[in-house]
Amino acid sequence: MKYEKFQAPKGVREYLPPESTAFEWVREQLISPARLAGYQLMELPVFEDTNLFSRGVGESTDVVSKEMYTFEDRGGRSITLRPEGTAGVMRAVIEANLDRGQLPVKVWYSGQYFRAERPQAGRYRQFYQVGIEAIGLDDPAIDAEVIAIADRGFKNLGLKKYSLQITSLGDAASRAAHRADLVKYFATLSLDEVTQARAALNPLRLFDDKRPEMIEAMKSAPILLDYLSKEAAENFEKVQSYLKNLGIAFEINPRMVRGLDYYTGTTFEFVHSELGAQSGIGGGGRYDGLMEILGGQPLSGIGFGLGVDRALLAAIAENTVPQSAFTSDLFIIPLGENSRSDALRIAEQLRAAKIRTEIAFGDRALKGAMKAADKSGARYVIVLGDAEISSETVELKRMTDGSTKSVKIAQLANELQRALITD
RNA sequence: GUGGGCGUAGCUCAGCUGGUAGAGCACUCGGUUGUGGUCCGAGAUGUCGCGGGUUCGAGCCCCGUCGCUCACCCCA
Numbered sequence: 001m002k003y004e005k006f007q008a009p010k011g012v013r014e015y016l017p018p019e020s021t022a023f024e025w026v027r028e029q030l031i032s033p034a035r036l037a038g039y040q041l042m043e044l045p046v047f048e049d050t051n052l053f054s055r056g057v058g059e060s061t062d063v064v065s066k067e068m069y070t071f072e073d074r075g076g077r078s079i080t081l082r083p084e085g086t087a088g089v090m091r092a093v094i095e096a097n098l099d100r101g102q103l104p105v106k107v108w109y110s111g112q113y114f115r116a117e118r119p120q121a122g123r124y125r126q127f128y129q130v131g132i133e134a135i136g137l138d139d140p141a142i143d144a145e146v147i148a149i150a151d152r153g154f155k156n157l158g159l160k161k162y163s164l165q166i167t168s169l170g171d172a173a174s175r176a177a178h179r180a181d182l183v184k185y186f187a188t189l190s191l192d193e194v195t196q197a198r199a200a201l202n203p204l205r206l207f208d209d210k211r212p213e214m215i216e217a218m219k220s221a222p223i224l225l226d227y228l229s230k231e232a233a234e235n236f237e238k239v240q241s242y243l244k245n246l247g248i249a250f251e252i253n254p255r256m257v258r259g260l261d262y263y264t265g266t267t268f269e270f271v272h273s274e275l276g277a278q279s280g281i282g283g284g285g286r287y288d289g290l291m292e293i294l295g296g297q298p299l300s301g302i303g304f305g306l307g308v309d310r311a312l313l314a315a316i317a318e319n320t321v322p323q324s325a326f327t328s329d330l331f332i333i334p335l336g337e338n339s340r341s342d343a344l345r346i347a348e349q350l351r352a353a354k355i356r357t358e359i360a361f362g363d364r365a366l367k368g369a370m371k372a373a374d375k376s377g378a379r380y381v382i383v384l385g386d387a388e389i390s391s392e393t394v395e396l397k398r399m400t401d402g403s404t405k406s407v408k409i410a411q412l413a414n415e416l417q418r419a420l421i422t423d
Numbered sequence: 424g425u426g427g428g429c430g431u432a433g434c435u436c437a438g439c440u441g442g443u444a445g446a447g448c449a450c451u452c453g454g455u456u457g458u459g460g461u462c463c464g465a466g467a468u469g470u471c472g473c474g475g476g477u478u479c480g481a482g483c484c485c486c487g488u489c490g491c492u493c494a495c496c497c498c499a
Contacts, residue, residue, distance in 0.1 A: 008490095062496080117424095
């Protein structure tokens with residue numbers, strides 16, 4: 001009787017050895033700048049009350065209207081697997097009253113997110129993001145710092161073929177004035193029903209329409225940047241000057257539209273040129289009303305989410321991933337049943353001394369075990385048989401040149417530590 | 424959700440106009456008794472994604488299904 005095999009659910013991306021090493025590296029490079037800037041970890045649930053997202057992210061977004069993994073739990077609650085990170089962070093900050101303490105609240109997070117889309121290059125149903133949020137202060141210098149942290153993450157990866165686009169969605173007054181004129185402008189166009197519906201939900205979305213005739217039609221549409229209030233315009237100017245001073249290249253893209261409704265003010269996106277259709281490797285922006293909408297104080301915040309999967313694809317495309325598979329310092333080959341126990345004990349002691357140690361398991365011939373040691377990339381090898389155990393001495397073999405040296409087992413840790421430094 | 428391409432050994436793939444499967448790499452063992460990387464030799468492995476149909480006969484044709492992939496859409 002043979003059992004049927006299982007497959008991973010559709011659209012999930014898994015990282016197995018040896019590739020997982022690269023994934024781990026990318027994630028670390030992306031988030032380390034945030035740690036260095038004083039952002040602290042927030043570890044949150046992957047599922048939340050469905051309303052948190054429909055209210056926070058916005059009903060008009062595709063993310064909420066057709067991409068959420070929503071189900072009822074055993075208590076009859078409507079639960080949704082998180083499609084993005086910011087709403088959950090806000091909920092936790094409000095719930096724990098972190099916004100009553102010193103501001104800004106600076107946090108980072110990392111984990112998987114879920115959207116029920118058709119899978120594609122760089123687009124998965126479960127994907128990984130790292131992100132940060134700086135909550136509670138509306139200071140353009142924070143905007144610049146947040147962008148700089150994201151940019152440093154990509155620089156850490158060695159990426160070059162990416163660009164930063166920024167714009168400002170202004171404050172409430174700016175958007176209201178613009179929206180009125182935009183709707184008037186749409187009336188002069190003959191839009192099909194679907195497009196009209198999108199425009200009704202969020203007029204800005206038409207700027208993202210990729211059909212040639214729409215791109216043409218939107219060319220003379222009023223631009224939000226021209227409607228910024230004096231204060232919003234000044235803020236945006238400051239952000240730009242800070243970025244210039246930081247030496248971070250950017251271009252202003254007044255037609256940029258983000259997929260989440262909560263964005264206001266400074267908004268940005270990192271785009272990589274070698275990734276095909278799914279080119280966004282990260283993005284974020286300020287969200288003035290989000291916290292209040294979610295039942296908290298009317299505080300502003302800004303943050304970003306960076307795509308770990310896509311950043312990895314970008315690093316692969318630019319060939320910047322280091323070849324750093326795990327290699328051990330010492331490979332122990334026990335010969336015969338008697339030496340197994342000693343091999344385990346010696347390995348344990350060496351690891352306690354931070355020496356990376358592997359053991360050849362199973363009943364392989366010595367030749368096969370040596371081969372395994374060689375392939376593992378181990379720098380030294382010892383064979384442990386009856387003779388070695390009774391003499392308490394092993395031949396420490398250096399794999400690079402095959403040379404050996406007699407070493408007392410008790411002295412192995414010291415000897416290896418010395419040898420590994422001078423090598 | 425819509426459309427195109429694909430699905431053969433662990434991996435990369437070949438398999439001509441239908442006649443019941445191969446290569447390279449990897450893997451295991453060996454080249455005399457306890458020392459790797461080269462070389463030589465030997466060996467194991469597939470319900471040809473799954474289900475149904477056409478046919479004397481299907482990996483090759485048809486339908487369905489699952490998955491992968493690319494694009495639309497959308498976004499990380």
